[in-house]
Amino acid sequence: MKAFRWQQYVIAFLITAAIFATAFLVSERLNQVKLDELQATRDEIAIDTLSTETQFSLLAESSCEDIGTPVLSQELNTLASRLSLAENNLGANDADVLRLKKYYSLLLIKDYLLAQEIGQKCGHEPVSILYFYSNEGDCPDCKKEGYVLTALRTTRPQLRVYAFDTNLDLSAINTLKAVLSLKNTLPAIVVDGKAYYGFQSEDALNALLPPPPPPKNATSTATSTATTSTSTET
Amino acid sequence: MPISEIIFFVILFVSLYLQVFFMVTFFENRTSLKVPPVKKNELKRYPATTIIVPCWNEEETLATTVNSLLALDYPEDKLHIFIIDDGSTDRTLEIAREFEKHPRISVFTKENGGKYTALNLGLSHVSTELVGCLDADSYVEKGALLEIAKIFENPEVKAVTPAIKISSPESIIQFIQKAEYNISVYLRKMFSLVNGVQVTPGPFSIFRKSVFDDLGGYRRAHNTEDMEMALRLHANHYRIENAHHAFVFTKGPRTFRALHKQRVRWVYGYLMNILDYRKLLFNPRYGNIGIVILPAGLFAIASAFYFMFIIAKNIINTISDKVLQIETVGWQLSFRFGHFDWFSISTQWEAFLSLFLILSTLFIAFLGKKMAEDSWKPSLDIVLFVLFYGYIAFAWISRAVYNTAWARGKESWR
Numbered sequence: 001m002k003a004f005r006w007q008q009y010v011i012a013f014l015i016t017a018a019i020f021a022t023a024f025l026v027s028e029r030l031n032q033v034k035l036d037e038l039q040a041t042r043d044e045i046a047i048d049t050l051s052t053e054t055q056f057s058l059l060a061e062s063s064c065e066d067i068g069t070p071v072l073s074q075e076l077n078t079l080a081s082r083l084s085l086a087e088n089n090l091g092a093n094d095a096d097v098l099r100l101k102k103y104y105s106l107l108l109i110k111d112y113l114l115a116q117e118i119g120q121k122c123g124h125e126p127v128s129i130l131y132f133y134s135n136e137g138d139c140p141d142c143k144k145e146g147y148v149l150t151a152l153r154t155t156r157p158q159l160r161v162y163a164f165d166t167n168l169d170l171s172a173i174n175t176l177k178a179v180l181s182l183k184n185t186l187p188a189i190v191v192d193g194k195a196y197y198g199f200q201s202e203d204a205l206n207a208l209l210p211p212p213p214p215p216k217n218a219t220s221t222a223t224s225t226a227t228t229s230t231s232t233e234t
Numbered sequence: 235m236p237i238s239e240i241i242f243f244v245i246l247f248v249s250l251y252l253q254v255f256f257m258v259t260f261f262e263n264r265t266s267l268k269v270p271p272v273k274k275n276e277l278k279r280y281p282a283t284t285i286i287v288p289c290w291n292e293e294e295t296l297a298t299t300v301n302s303l304l305a306l307d308y309p310e311d312k313l314h315i316f317i318i319d320d321g322s323t324d325r326t327l328e329i330a331r332e333f334e335k336h337p338r339i340s341v342f343t344k345e346n347g348g349k350y351t352a353l354n355l356g357l358s359h360v361s362t363e364l365v366g367c368l369d370a371d372s373y374v375e376k377g378a379l380l381e382i383a384k385i386f387e388n389p390e391v392k393a394v395t396p397a398i399k400i401s402s403p404e405s406i407i408q409f410i411q412k413a414e415y416n417i418s419v420y421l422r423k424m425f426s427l428v429n430g431v432q433v434t435p436g437p438f439s440i441f442r443k444s445v446f447d448d449l450g451g452y453r454r455a456h457n458t459e460d461m462e463m464a465l466r467l468h469a470n471h472y473r474i475e476n477a478h479h480a481f482v483f484t485k486g487p488r489t490f491r492a493l494h495k496q497r498v499r500w501v502y503g504y505l506m507n508i509l510d511y512r513k514l515l516f517n518p519r520y521g522n523i524g525i526v527i528l529p530a531g532l533f534a535i536a537s538a539f540y541f542m543f544i545i546a547k548n549i550i551n552t553i554s555d556k557v558l559q560i561e562t563v564g565w566q567l568s569f570r571f572g573h574f575d576w577f578s579i580s581t582q583w584e585a586f587l588s589l590f591l592i593l594s595t596l597f598i599a600f601l602g603k604k605m606a607e608d609s610w611k612p613s614l615d616i617v618l619f620v621l622f623y624g625y626i627a628f629a630w631i632s633r634a635v636y637n638t639a640w641a642r643g644k645e646s647w648r
Contacts, residue, residue, distance in 0.1 A: 008262075008428075012255040019250060023586040030581035037577075085577040143555070144562045151563040202563055 034086060035096050041079045042103055049110050079104055092135070102170050108162045109172055115160065127209060128160035130190035132182065134167050139186040141199040148202050156212045245537045246587045252530050253594045256424040260601070263427050267605075271479045272380045274307050281383060283364040283440065284314040286356035288349050292370035293325040295485065300333050302373035307380050315339045316356040321346030326370075349436075350452035350459040357451050366440035372484040373401070374438055381480035382440050392472035393434050393441045393464075394480075395422060399606050401483035406618060407493050410626070411486035413619035416602035419478060423605065426476035430527035434464045434474060438482040445472065455510075458503025465511040468523045478605060494630050501634030504531060509638075535631055542628045596620060 083104055086097050115126045131149060133142040149161050164173050166186065182188050185197040191208045200208075235243075260267070285303055289296055296317070303315050315338055317330040330341045342355055353367060364386065368374065374396075382394045397419040400412040425431045434441070439460065449470060455462030467474055487493040508515070508531070514524040599616045603609060 008255065008258060012251055012258050015254045015258070016247060016251040019254070019590060020247065020583075020587065023583045023590070027581055027583040027586055034577060034581065082575065082577045085575070089577075089580055089582060144558060147559045147562045 031090060034082075034089075035100075038079065038082055038086060038100050041082070042100060042107075045079060045107050046103075049107055049114075052114055053110070098168070101165065102168055105164055105168060105170055106172055108164070109176055112160075112162050126160055127156070127158060128162065129205070129209075130176075130180070131161055131163045132166050132177065132186060132188040132190075133163060134165065134186050136167050142187045144199055145187040145189070148200065148205065151202055152205060156209070158212070159209070241540065242584060245540055246584070246591065248533055249537065249591055250587065250594070252526070252533075253591070253598070255526065256421070257594075259424050259427050260420075267423065267478070269479075271377055272384045274380065277380065277383055278387060280309050280312045281364050281386060282312045282314070282362035283308070283366065283379065283383070284316060284356075284360045284362045285438075286316045286318060286353055286360075286365065286367045287370050288318045288320060288352035288356070288367065289322065289326050289330070289370035290320040290346065290349070290352075291322045291324045291326055293322075293329055295371045295373075296326055296329050297333075298373050299368060299370045300330075300339070302375075303368065304336070304338070305376055306374060306378065307376045308383070310338065312362075313338060313379070314362060316359065317341045318352040318356045319343040320349065320352040348454060348457070350454055353459070354451040357446050360443055360446075363443060364440050365443045365446070366438055367436055368438050368482075369436040369484065372398075372437035372482055375481040375483070378438060378477075378480040378482060379440075381477040382438075385475045385477050386440075386442070388475075390473050391442075391475045392445050392467060393431075393439060393474045395426070395431055395434055395474065395476045396438045396480040396482045397422065397476070397478045397606060398435060398437050398482050398484055400486045403486065403615065405488050406622075407490050407626075408486045408488060409615040410618045410623055411493070413599055413602070413613075413615040414623060415484075415486070416606040416615075417599055417619075418602070419606040420598060420602040422476045423478045425527055426474065428522040428526065429473060430522040431474040431476060432464055432523065432527050432531070433458075433461045434467070435460050437484050438480070456503040456506040457499050458507060461503055461507050462510070465507055465514065465523075468514060468520055469511060471520075481606075490626065493626075494633070497627070497630035498634045498637065501535070501631055502637045505535075505634065505638040508532065535635065538624075538628050538631050539635075541624070542632075592620075 079100075083097070083101055086094075086100070090097050092098075112128065112130070115128065119125045129149070129152075131145070133139060133145065135142060149163070152159060153161065164176070166173065166177075180190055180193075180195060182190070182195055183197060187197075187199065189196045189200055189205070191205070196204075196208070287296070287299060287303070292299075300315065300317065303313070306313060315333075315336075317333065317339065319327045319330055319342070321344060327341075327343055330343075333339045334341045340359070342359070344352065344355055356367075357365065364383070366382075378396055382396065385391055385394045398415055399419070400408060400415045403409045403412045422431065441463075445467065449466055449472075452459040453462055464474060487496050508528055514520045515528055517524040596616070599619060600610055600612075603611075603613065603616065
């Protein structure tokens with residue numbers, strides 16, 4: 001029968017500390033694996049983007065059919081979704097997450113510009129929405145707008161929604177805002193070059209957009225709008 | 235690190251530390267825990283023992299209780315039974331009188347004054363070496379007293395507590411209590427191994443009569459006289475042991491309402507008695523009861539509030555988000571079958587440690603079942619316990635804390 005032994009306190013402490021250390025190490029390792037996967041996806045998209053840019057440079061010597069659909073691919077969709085999960089898991093202020101999010105935003109801007117230029121030259125104007133939001137509590141309607149854009153994605157699979165976090169401290173986003181002459185009111189939505197401020201309902205946005213094409217054409221570019229759902233709901 | 239994360243870290247660390255502390259105790263003593271049950275003729279001597287059965291309106295269970303005492307494997311001339319009727323208004327006294335013809339049984343009756351007064355009336359007539367109590371809603375297994383008497387062979391031991399189990403559970407609430415009581419079989423033993431038994435429960439805790447001669451009888455003690463008595467023993471450096479093969483069955487409250495009432499009384503009494511015996515807290519002179527056991531109880535109560543706050547916050551956030559979504563775009567199915575991304579699984583340290591804590595709690599539930607029922611088999615009671623106990627326990631913990639803060643405990647037998 002034991003009464004009071006300091007050794008028991010120490011042994012229990014050491015075992016508990018070892019369990020905590022193991023949890024920290026495993027967590028660190030798995031988080032690193034996640035970040036590595038995110039970076040790999042990002043790199044793939046960067047290559048895709050560069051490829052399309054190169055194709056675009058060669059446009060004079062190529063037909064529009066050779067260029068095909070612009071880059072916003074399944075990978076970008078996956079990156080957006082995983083970035084959102086990583087934000088939840090690692091925290092929105094995690095340095096690695098922030099870096100990846102900035103890179104992702106740059107890829108979005110590039111894709112937007114490419115899609116515009118290819119559309120103009122090849123004569124198929126992409127249906128797209130630029131969405132500027134904040135999730136730092138200073139935009140009470142941003143969460144609602146995120147739901148609307150996510151819902152739009154399901155009814156308009158060909159719609160491209162480019163969502164930008166205005167708190168990201170990224171000069172390219174600021175420049176884009178300046179180019180579009182945006183005010184600081186959020187949420188801000190740009191359709192066909194025109195800015196709309198404050199909450200826009202699903203009906204209001206549908207009225208701004210051209211009618212959706214028949215369902216048989218609706219599958220090829222289904223990936224684009226997923227970027228919105230994740231970014232805007234965070 | 236934000237303050238909420240620091241609090242969470244501390245709570246997880248202390249919770250895990252306590253589980254590890256008792257697990258270390260278990261593995262250190264696993265050989266001694268495997269001793270077989272005591273045989274009938276194994277004891278060197280059989281100390282004369284009186285069992286007091288205090289009762290108030292126990293007409294339904296009294297006969298079972300007394301019959302189980304009469305069936306104990308213990309020399310007949312060494313066992314005396316006192317039935318104390320505390321002013322019952324049903325047929326309790328009548329049933330007690332039917333047992334009076336038995337030479338080993340004495341019946342006393344008095345005006346209703348609370349359980350501790352009934353016990354003290356019994357104590358005033360006791361002349362045996364050992365004396366104990368058995369609540370009239372409980373009954374004992376045949377070998378229980380032998381197991382306890384064996385431990386009293388150590389002259390240092392002043393009191394011995396049994397292993398209490400829930401008898402014939404029927405409702406969900408009783409099944410949850412079954413798992414809880416089985417866990418307490420494990421915990422009581424661990425507490426006794428570190429000299430930290432904090433309650434000498436009403437069902438069949440046995441004392442040396444000299445304890446009452448030295449320290450006085452039972453006190454009202456906020457309607458938890460069994461806890462006060464244990465703390466009083468510790469305050470006087472008396473040793474309390476546990477006989478983990480001495481099985482006693484008790485009928486757990488059938489409904490949530492009845493259980494809530496019982497547990498509010500227990501937790502309120504627990505807190506008030508700790509206040510009364512606060513000199514024990516964090517005082518190395520009193521050993522593990524002051525350093526580990528009582529602080530652990532207080533810590534469990536405080537962390538229950540923290541976890542409930544976090545859970546409630548998450549539930550409210552989820553619901554309000556869903557309501558906002560439905561208001562904005564109507565009902566949207568967010569879950570897609572066949573679509574799973576491992577990124578959605580949290581890989582934060584908090585998640586791993588919480589998982590570890592849940593698994594170790596499950597292990598303890600199975601360990602308790604093994605000790606109480608000699609079986610590792612998964613059972614419904616463990617599932618129900620893991621799923622619901624935390625939530626229902628918070629109901630009585632919060633109420634009891636409120637009562638303690640405003641000193642609003644009520645007189646009640648049960």
